[in-house]
Amino acid sequence: xxxxxxxxxxxxxxxxxxxxxxxxxxxxxxxxxxxxxxxxxxxxxxxxxxxxxxxxxxxxxxxxxxxxxxxxxxxxxxxxxxxxxxxxxxxxxxxxxxxxxxxxxxxxxxxxxxxxxxxxxxxxxxxxxxxxxxxxxxxxxxxxxxxxxxxxxxxxxxxxxxxxxxxxxxxxxxxxxxxxxxxxxxxxxxxxxxxxxxxxxxxxxxxxxxxxxxxxxxxxxxxxxxxxxxxxxxxxxxxxxxxxxxx
Numbered sequence: 001x002x003x004x005x006x007x008x009x010x011x012x013x014x015x016x017x018x019x020x021x022x023x024x025x026x027x028x029x030x031x032x033x034x035x036x037x038x039x040x041x042x043x044x045x046x047x048x049x050x051x052x053x054x055x056x057x058x059x060x061x062x063x064x065x066x067x068x069x070x071x072x073x074x075x076x077x078x079x080x081x082x083x084x085x086x087x088x089x090x091x092x093x094x095x096x097x098x099x100x101x102x103x104x105x106x107x108x109x110x111x112x113x114x115x116x117x118x119x120x121x122x123x124x125x126x127x128x129x130x131x132x133x134x135x136x137x138x139x140x141x142x143x144x145x146x147x148x149x150x151x152x153x154x155x156x157x158x159x160x161x162x163x164x165x166x167x168x169x170x171x172x173x174x175x176x177x178x179x180x181x182x183x184x185x186x187x188x189x190x191x192x193x194x195x196x197x198x199x200x201x202x203x204x205x206x207x208x209x210x211x212x213x214x215x216x217x218x219x220x221x222x223x224x225x226x227x228x229x230x231x232x233x234x235x236x237x238x239x240x241x242x243x244x245x246x247x
Contacts, residue, residue, distance in 0.1 A: 035128060035159050035240050036069040038221040043242055044157075047217070048074065051155060051244070058123035061149050064111050064130035068094025075101045082118070084109040111142050118149045125150045128159035129240070131205065132194040134186050139195060143209035150247040156211060158243040159219065163187070163196035165238045169226050172235070202241045211245035218242070 036044065048054050057079035062070050065083030067090055075081050075098060082105045083098075085091050091106045098104050109115060111130055127146045131139045143158075150156050163185055167178040183201030186193050197205065199216050206214045220237035223229075231237075 034066075034069050035219055035221060036073050038225060040220050040222060040237060043217060043219045045074075047157070047242065047244060048077075053077075053124050053155060059121060059151075061118060061122035061125045063114070063125060063127045063146050063149060065094055065106075065126075066090050066128075068098045070126050070128065071101065071104065072098050075104065078124070079103060081105070082107060082121075084111070084114070084118070086110050112138060112145060114145045114149060120148070120151055122150050123154050125154065125156045127156070129161060131158065132161060132196070134193050134195060136184070136195070139205065140208060143205055143211075147209045147211055147247055152247055154247050156245045156247065158202075158206070158241075158245075160202045160205070160241040160243055161189075161194065161196045162218070162239050162241050163198045163201070165240070166196050168235070169228070169238055172228070172232055197241060199241065202243050206243050206245050211247060214243065214245045216241055216243050 039045070054074070054077040057077075060071070060075070060078040060081045062068070062081070062083045065071065065085050068083055071081050071083055071094070080103050081101070083091070083094055084107045085094070086108065088108055091108060095104070095106050107115075107118075109118075111127075125146060127142075131142050131146075133139050133142070146158075147156065163181055166187055166189075167181065170176070171178045181198060183204055184195055184197050186195050188194075202216050203214055218239040219242045220239045223231045223237065226238050
């Protein structure tokens with residue numbers, strides 16, 4: 001299943017990517033592994049509670065919000081909420097799904113060039129499975145852009161696709177030994193190339209963006225989301241990385 005969104009490096013590619021996600025929007029829930037829904041061990045909810053982010057009606061920004069799953073699930077615990085995406089169709093669906101929530105705003109924006117109005121704004125900034133560009137430089141730029149959206153001392157939460165988990169799934173399906181990897185690698189997922197991260201690579205990405213108190217945890221999701229109907233014995237669930245930090 002696709003892991004998240006991507007932002008392009010050129011206007012032509014932007015049009016192609018936006019068109020892809022506009023087409024996917026109506027079937028997003030069926031076609032994309034939505035980690036906020038599929039988090040089987042409630043790792044994300046546990047971190048939000050532990051960090052005190054579900055108290056006090058804090059300001060929330062969800063960068064690359066897709067169909068608004070994070071805001072729909074946790075939005076009642078926050079004050080002002082803004083979701084951004086480069087797909088107009090995604091934003092329309094997000095607004096419809098979250099219409100019962102007060103104080104929501106939806107903004108079409110490119111994650112690599114976020115408007116200055118979002119800078120220094122969020123007590124919590126969420127960015128889920130967005131920093132997956134083939135270009136490592138684009139990933140670094142995006143991390144910097146997203147980091148600017150947090151208030152000084154504010155919290156950030158990233159979901160990044162796990163390279164170790166991907167290789168585990170491929171080894172199970174193919175019978176081949178997992179390859180030796182560096183901190184990050186570009187792999188094919190369905191019809192798209194995406195960047196995946198080891199735990200060390202996920203940490204390096206956040207540290208390079210000058211974020212503090214960086215922690216990397218697993219967030220597990222069901223095997224069926226990898227197209228595997230019979231869970232293999234003796235193996236844990238596949239996972240994404242939950243990367244938390246402060247600006």
